[in-house]
Amino acid sequence: MDITNKKVLILGGWGLVGSAIARRLMNESPSGIILTSLKKEEAEEICKELSEEYKKKPGFFVPWHGNVFSRNDYKDTPRDQLLENDETRSEMVKDIAGELNDKMLNSMALYKLIEEHKPDVIIDCINTATAIAYQNIFNSYNTINGILNGKEKNFDLLKKEVEKMMCISYVPQLIRHIQVLHNSMLKFSTKFYLKIGTSGTGGMGLNIPYTHSEEKPSRVLLSKSSVAGAHTLLLFLMARTPGGPAIKELKPTASIAWKKIAYGEVKKYGKPINIYEVGMDEGVSLSGKFSRTTDKKFNSKSNLNTVFIDTGENGIFSAGEFETISTVGQMEFVTPEEIAENSVREIMGYNTGHDIINALDNSSMEPSYRAGFLQQYASNKIKALEKENKTSSIAFEMLGPPRLSKLLFEVHLIRLIYKSFNDYINENYKTAAKKIHDLLSSNTELRNEIISIGIPILLPDGKNLLRGPHIEIPSRSEGEEFKLDDTKINKWAANGWVDLREENWKLWNDRFKAIIKDTEDHPDAAFSSRYIFNKEYWEDFDTINIGKVVGWMFINEEDGLRIKG
Numbered sequence: 001m002d003i004t005n006k007k008v009l010i011l012g013g014w015g016l017v018g019s020a021i022a023r024r025l026m027n028e029s030p031s032g033i034i035l036t037s038l039k040k041e042e043a044e045e046i047c048k049e050l051s052e053e054y055k056k057k058p059g060f061f062v063p064w065h066g067n068v069f070s071r072n073d074y075k076d077t078p079r080d081q082l083l084e085n086d087e088t089r090s091e092m093v094k095d096i097a098g099e100l101n102d103k104m105l106n107s108m109a110l111y112k113l114i115e116e117h118k119p120d121v122i123i124d125c126i127n128t129a130t131a132i133a134y135q136n137i138f139n140s141y142n143t144i145n146g147i148l149n150g151k152e153k154n155f156d157l158l159k160k161e162v163e164k165m166m167c168i169s170y171v172p173q174l175i176r177h178i179q180v181l182h183n184s185m186l187k188f189s190t191k192f193y194l195k196i197g198t199s200g201t202g203g204m205g206l207n208i209p210y211t212h213s214e215e216k217p218s219r220v221l222l223s224k225s226s227v228a229g230a231h232t233l234l235l236f237l238m239a240r241t242p243g244g245p246a247i248k249e250l251k252p253t254a255s256i257a258w259k260k261i262a263y264g265e266v267k268k269y270g271k272p273i274n275i276y277e278v279g280m281d282e283g284v285s286l287s288g289k290f291s292r293t294t295d296k297k298f299n300s301k302s303n304l305n306t307v308f309i310d311t312g313e314n315g316i317f318s319a320g321e322f323e324t325i326s327t328v329g330q331m332e333f334v335t336p337e338e339i340a341e342n343s344v345r346e347i348m349g350y351n352t353g354h355d356i357i358n359a360l361d362n363s364s365m366e367p368s369y370r371a372g373f374l375q376q377y378a379s380n381k382i383k384a385l386e387k388e389n390k391t392s393s394i395a396f397e398m399l400g401p402p403r404l405s406k407l408l409f410e411v412h413l414i415r416l417i418y419k420s421f422n423d424y425i426n427e428n429y430k431t432a433a434k435k436i437h438d439l440l441s442s443n444t445e446l447r448n449e450i451i452s453i454g455i456p457i458l459l460p461d462g463k464n465l466l467r468g469p470h471i472e473i474p475s476r477s478e479g480e481e482f483k484l485d486d487t488k489i490n491k492w493a494a495n496g497w498v499d500l501r502e503e504n505w506k507l508w509n510d511r512f513k514a515i516i517k518d519t520e521d522h523p524d525a526a527f528s529s530r531y532i533f534n535k536e537y538w539e540d541f542d543t544i545n546i547g548k549v550v551g552w553m554f555i556n557e558e559d560g561l562r563i564k565g
Contacts, residue, residue: 001121001192001246003028003347009117010035011068012125014042016259016312017196017252020336021123022050022061024344032060034117040065040076062117068110069131069177071095075109079135083164092167099477100179110177114184121192121347122185122245127313128177129198129228135168138219170227178234185245192347195235195249196339197356200225202331203253210331232356239357242561248346249356255325255333257317259310266304266316274300312336366565394546397453402472402496405455407553409498411546413439414508421512421541429506433460437500450498457498462489465497472496515552516541 008025012018013035022033035050037043043063050061066075071091074082082088095104105111114122144161147154166172185193200221201208211218232249239247266273276298284294308316317325325331342352351358386393394412395405413436418424424432437460440447447466450457454472456465473496474482482488493499515538524534533552539545554560 001347001349003030003121003344005029005031006120006191007031007117008033008121008123009114009119010123010125012036012127012196012313014039014046015125016256016314016336017339018123018125019046019050020340021125021343022046023053024337024340026054028344028348030121032062034062034064034113034119036064036066036068036113038065038067064113064117066109068113068126069173070109071107072109072112073107083167086160089160089163089167093163096169096172096176097166100176100183105180105183108180108184110180111184111187114188114190118188119190121194122190123194123196123343123347125196127198128174128231129200129224132170132173133200133220133223133227135170136220137165137168137170137223140165140168170223171230174227174230174234178231178238182238182241182244186243190245193238193245193247194343194347195231195247196343197232197249197251198224198228199251199253200228202255202325204331208331210325232360236357236360239361240562240564242559242563247357250339250342250346250352250354251356252334252339255311255331256314256336256339257309257311257322257326257333258335259312261307261309263307264305266306266308272303275302275304276300361564394449395453395455397455397472402455403494404550405453405472406496406498407550408546409450409455410504410508411544411549413498415544415546419543421516421538421544424544425509425512425516429509430502432509433500433502433505436505440500455496455498458489458493458500460500460502462501511549511553514556515549518556 003025008030010018010022010033013022013033014037018035022035025033033050035043035046037046040063043065047061047063050056054060066072067079068075070079070082074088074092077088082092095108098104140161144158144165147158147161181193184190201217202210204210206217208217208221211221228251232251235247235249238244277300278298307319309319309322310316326333342354345352346355382393392412395408397405414424414432416439417432417435418427427435440457447457451466451468454468454470456467456471456473458465473492474488493501493504519533519535519538522531522534524531535541538548
């Protein structure tokens with residue numbers, strides 16, 4: 001796409017890659033750039049630095065700070081502090097594991113950010129895999145295991161630690177992030193999303209020597225790679241979703257360097273490294289028990305000052321560390337300017353050969369000609385066996401969702417009475433509702449089959465339900481007992497109950513009309529290859545194919561169109 005006069009949001013804009021991309025973007029004349037960082041001073045620092053470099057008008061470089069993975073009210077509060085507070089921790093559990101709704105979506109920091117600036121392009125330079133995986137679920141497991149195996153069980157402490165584990169669970173956090181990102185970009189018409197991802201190991205394998213404990217490689221490091229891979233597959237799905245932005249991901253597989261080389265104070269986790277004074281006569285005896293920590297007081301009169309190379313968010317390395325990691329056959333490195341160049345070229349439509357999403361598209365197996373040819377054979381064989389055995393194979397509630405089973409049975413009920421589209425359309429929907437109710441009343445076998453696969457039947461009064469020992473809707477995730485109201489009943493009826501109320505059969509009448517209109521609006525007198533859903537597909541509407549009808553619905557009502565294949 002043309003970047004000229006487009007607004008660009010760079011998530012992680014203070015970092016090494018984000019700032020390099022911002023500089024490269026200036027050659028393409030965007031209308032403004034928003035740069036984010038976790039800390040306020042970092043976001044303001046990079047915006048000030050760029051403003052001085054490019055002398056743009058005030059407001060061209062806009063800073064934003066906070067945690068994009070949290071709700072907006074919590075974005076500036078340290079995560080550890082939120083986890084220690086009973087009230088905020090409970091809310092975090094809901095934000096991560098609860099069902100996403102409009103209220104929750106509107107409360108999230110990322111949603112608020114996109115709502116405020118409405119960017120045309122989002123470039124995401126946050127190391128999402130690190131941010132999620134380095135919360136270290138294994139430490140949480142050890143804590144909970146210690147409580148469970150202790151002599152005295154402390155329920156309040158156990159509850160607290162279990163809630164904390166839920167808050168740092170990797171996959172729920174990643175899923176919620178993708179849901180918020182996708183819905184926000186749809187709502188505010190973002191046109192392009194580019195992710196700067198990671199492999200988690202800087203391009204090395206399971207033999208990576210740069211690990212996080214005595215394990216090689218550590219579980220935490222493998223968690224980072226796992227989250228990175230899951231993130232890519234979710235972006236792969238997002239790229240196959242109609243109506244959304246173009247999705248691409250670049251995945252540097254090397255160390256990224258560098259920001260500056262200097263002599264000065266060395267800081268670790270933002271704090272100076274103290275130089276402690278320890279004499280040769282102060283040895284500790286290695287007998288009995290040994291502890292990682294000690295109560296001994298150490299003297300420090302200075303901090304570590306030496307030459308270092310600053311690699312941005314990856315930290316600062318000594319000369320020896322940099323030489324080791326960048327030597328041939330080790331992690332080596334790639335420059336942020338190279339990443340920036342490829343990023344801008346991908347946004348502008350050039351093929352750099354480095355887009356992971358495109359690579360997955362090109363290497364994954366798609367539907368085949370052979371399978372398409374054989375689909376008709378399978379369908380015909382199924383129909384022949386149905387006729388031979390005097391049965392109808394409708395739904396088993398294995399494919400999911402329950403809405404699919406509900407819809408298939410409802411179309412089947414229509415088909416049993418009305419042999420064609422026009423037969424049903426020409427019937428008054430109230431009369432149709434009564435006939436369908438009478439059919440279910442007399443057809444005990446069909447009624448019991450529907451109920452037995454977990455699909456209840458809502459009777460015409462909307463106040464009584466036929467059900468079996470188990471039901472699919474409401475789902476287990478919603479709970480076990482509910483206070484009923486019309487909103488819940490309507491929701492469940494739409495999602496997984498055969499609905500015998502008159503208004504539902506009016507809805508089906510409208511659907512059948514829409515299918516016919518959609519076909520007639522695209523006449524195909526030349527029998528061209530342009531249209532699939534023509535009159536021949538629908539057998540001139542003389543029959544009702546329940547699978548085709550529900551497939552059309554999923555495309556047109558559920559936005560469930562496959563756009564790649």
